[in-house]
Structure formats: structure tokens, C-alpha cells
Amino acid sequence: MSIDVHHLVSGLLFALVFLATFALLRNDHQFGTRRIARLGVLLALALVAGLVESLIPGFILPGFRLGLANIVLLFVLVTFGFYDGLVLAVLKAVLVSVLRGSFLSMGGLMALSGTLLSFLGMACLHYLWKKCSLIGVSIFGALLHVIGQIVVAYFFMGPAIWGYLPWLMLASFATGAFVGVIVTILIRRTAFLHLLGK
Amino acid sequence: MALRMSPRSKSIVSFFLLPLALAGLFSCKGEVHHIEYAYAYGTNWEIHLYEGTKADAEAISDYIRTSSQVLDLDARHCQNGIYALNHQEEIEASPFLIEAIQLGQRIESQSHGAYSISIGALTKAWLENLEQGKILEPTSVASYLEQAQATTVTVQGSKAKKEGSGEIDLGSVGKGLCLDHVKAQLTEKGIRKYLINGGSSSLLIGENSSSDGSTKVHLADAKGRYFNAKNIAVSNSAISRQRYEVDGHVYSHIVDARTGIPELAYDALCLAGNGAGLLDGLSTAYLALGKDYANELENQGIQVAFMKGGEVVYESAGFLS
């Protein structure tokens, strides 16, 4: 049996999950185990959300997504912090594309770049402009998500793809606001988590 | 894991590093798609290359066009082609013609008599009559068949000789054989993403950029049925391409060499496997033979789908969806 791309990719994925587990196991928290368990559930939630939303066909707009997974990512960013959120964002993007079978294709890379760019952007905005409401952060994240996707698509499909960006960004305002509202409600409803120290 | 930076600064730095990293990683060539068209072997060809250069695509379409001259029954100017073979005693044949003859003879031996390369005159006569709404008389059919059975082709080195008064017609293996050569050329150039479509009856399907690299092939003669093709040759013989109805009987352009009549029990046969030339001839032969012989094809690693009345009446396990 010769070693080919598939073996390398699977190996890389295992390594990634391995490292992610170590990253999450940082022992600077009193409630480490509870945190891990909660993050695990939240990751599963993000994966399900990501898969479900990818099944919904984009209405003439390629790459249009409802951003349901961002609900989980933004929630984790706000309650658990940057690093946990980043790990979740990476794992979500990679695992959803693996499960969909589009891991190394243009679609998977678009999703990866979109998710990462949007998460990092939301983190920056949230930490730099503390007074910005979650709805604003979420809209910003949605905008960055489509930008990240289109930038990758450009390298695969040429300059024609830029024409779709304004339409997608327009849609992002709506989806971002929707996600933001849901996250705000969730944060309020789970305020007890903050009190317990996660 | 402690870089002495505040979480805020780390966020900002990673925010700007990421697009740079992505740009670096993905500054590869964008999507490529060269399309060429050609008219050859009596039908329209589409050459799609998703890799390589326009010159590569043009080279393929040129090859398809020039190779078809050799098997063109009316190409008088082609000294080493089939016209010369049919009208002269012995000729210095083009290697392509020699390959076609040998392939045709191989299929003949396998086809239980349903396929013959010497029924060119019979096929022509049928088409002429069917165009006018008439059929051939049984006596005519019998004499054509006799003529064909008395005709032989022998190959020695680079020479080919035809004995007998029948006409050799290798049209049913021509497209496929051409595709075999095209595949060799593509492999030589390292091009793996392509789709060559010869009149929707002979296809060479490589890979493409979709999620699993396969092309979905729908069957026109069986609505809703399809299969996923990747790195495979497909041959689809169907009577719908040239269909005639006379006195309640349905005729086509494919003559069953056992009966001498182009009336077949099936509407279409789709084969998928390796070796376009072989598949091409086999799809013609086995369309006449019928689904009871399907296992002979499957034993050669070929996937089979027989169609009749808009439905699939026989399919290899796991072939269609």
C-alpha cells in the first residue's frame, strides 16, 4: 500500500484534532473539565449547524449561507474567550468540509477562509470596541465571511467572481443581524454561566 | 505557549496575517477551460480540457478530424484509408486503419455473428430505402449478407487486402479507436481533467473540479437514470439517433448481421469501461444480441445498461443511480 495524498490528509487531520485537544486542555481554569465538556457539545452544535446550512441551496448566489454556525462561534467567543473560539472555528470549518466531502476542493477552502476571517474579525471588533453590540459584531463577521469566501474563489475562478460580492454582502446584513439577535438572546438566557465562571 | 502580547494585539496581528497567508497559499492559476469543436466520423465532437493549453485542445481536435479521414467511406483522396481498401485489391494501409480492422475482427469473433465489418453495402442500402419509407426485400437482404460473408480482410505488416465484393465499414469502432489515441495523447501531456464527447455516443470522461471529480451522465433513453463517470470511456448505441418507422416496425442504422435487418429488440445500450474502441464496437454488437448476453460484457469488466421503452431493462449492479 503506497502512501498518497489521502493518507497525508488524514494524518494531518488527526494531528490537528490532537493539537486542538491540547490547546483546549490549558489548565488555567478552575473548571477545566466542565469547560471541555461544554466546548465539546458546542463544537458538535456548530458542526450540525454548519452541515445543515450547507445543505440549503444558495438561491442563485453562490456561497450564500445562513450563518447558523456563527451563532455558536460568536457565543463561544463572548463567553469562553478568543483561544477557545479560535480552536472551535478551525475545527468547525475543517470538519464540516471533511464531512461534506469537499475538504480540499474550492468549496472547502472557501468555507475555511471565510470562517477564519470572520471569526478573527469578530474577535478584533469585540475586543477593540467593547461597546459594540453583538448584533454589530455579528454583521461584521458575516461581511467578512463572504469576503473571505470570495477572495479564495477569485484564485480559483478568476476576476468574474467579484461581481457576486456586493450581492452577498447585502445578504450578509440580514443574516448577520439575525444571527446577532439570536446570540444576544442566548447570552442573556445563559447569564448564569458567567456567574458560575463557565 | 506564551507570546508576551496582550490578547488584543494578538488578535490584531493574526487578523492581518491571515489574508496574507491565504493569498500566498492560493496564488495558483485560476480555472481553465478550453473548448474545441470538430466534425468527424459523421458527427459533432466537443473537446473540453480543464487543464493544459488551448494549443493542446486544438491538437486533439485536429487529430480527431484527420484520423476520421482514414475511416471515411467516401474519402477518395485518402490513399491509405478505407475508401482505397474497398476499391482496390491491396493497399498500403494507415496504421490507424489496420488497428480498426483488427479491432473490428476481434469484435466479430466475439459477437456470435451479430456484428460484421463487411456489411457496409447492406447498411447503406437499408438507409437509402428507409429514408424513402421503404424496406429491403428479403431476397436483397439475403444476397447482401451472402456478399458480406464472402468478404474477408487480411492484414500483413502494413498492407491490407480485401477479398470479395462486400464493403468494409468500420464506422462503429472508429470513434472509439480515435478516443483511445486521444487518451494516449492526453496521458502523455499529463492532462487528467477533460471530457471528450463524440456525438453523445462515444465519450472519454476524465476528471473535473467538482467535489469528487466525476461527471454525471444522464441517459436520454431512460429518464431520471444516470451514473457518475470518472476516468472511463463510455459508449452509447441508441436507435433514437436514426429511427425509422415503416409498417409498424421500427428500424435504425444498426444492422443485426445475423438477420441482415436493422430491427432490434432494444432501444439503447450504454457501456462504461476501459478501451473506448472496444466499447464502441461492443455496444453496437450487443445492442443486437440483447441483455441475455450482458454477463459476457460484465466478465470483461464492462458496466452495462440496456434500455427499452424509456426504461432500463437491465443494468449491472452498482452502475446506475
Added chain:
Amino acid sequence: MKAPVSFLKQIQRHWVEILVVSLALIATILAVIFVSIPARQKAAYANVSIKGEIVRRIELNQDATYQVDVPHGTMQISVKNGKIAVFSSPCPGQYCVHQGEKEHIGDSLICAHEGVAIYLVGEGETTEITI
């Protein structure tokens, strides 16, 4: 739980943010008008599909009329100057005929009654064919 805040007070608190988002929204709408719409590319082919299966691929570079067999009869599709339109159709509502001409990538002509969808595509890879 925080005490519910009145709407006006919320606007007062977040006015900067609302302003930023509104400006971004206006900018995006302008981008749509001045970038997206002019950037639409002319399509090269039209994929005609009936109930999801592509039955015909029509080239838009030649003027011609095509007949396509649809469940309740025959549909006539005309191509002129790179634009495609449904000339006639056996459906009762005739919505497809009234949709007029389409010429850009991503445009579509739909006849719901017959299950016919004509999508205009560019020179993208052929990932589906009918033989």
C-alpha cells in the same frame, strides 16, 4: 437578568454602531448598483433542464429556434443576438413567455407548470451531460 430597556434608550446607547452599520449598508447597495450589475457577464450557453435533468445545452452565439419536448407538448425557445427567450409554451399561465429575454450568466427562465428550467451559464466546467 437585565431589566428591559426602552427602544429609544437603546438607540441612544448604540447610535455610533447604528450609524456605522447604516453607512456600510448604503455603501454595499451602491456597490451592488455600480459594480455587480455592470459586471454581469454575458452567458455562453443555456442549460435546458426538465424536472432537474439537463436535456439540452443551447449555444447562445448562433441565432436559432429550438424545439424542446416538454410534458404537455412542445416548447419553442429562440436565441437572438446572444439573448434567449421562450417563444411559445403549452403551459396555461404563459409566465415563461412573459419573462422576456435573458442574456447574463446566472439568469434563468422557469416554467413551473412544465418543470422546465433554463439556466444561463458561462464557460464553466461541464459536470453533467446527457447522452
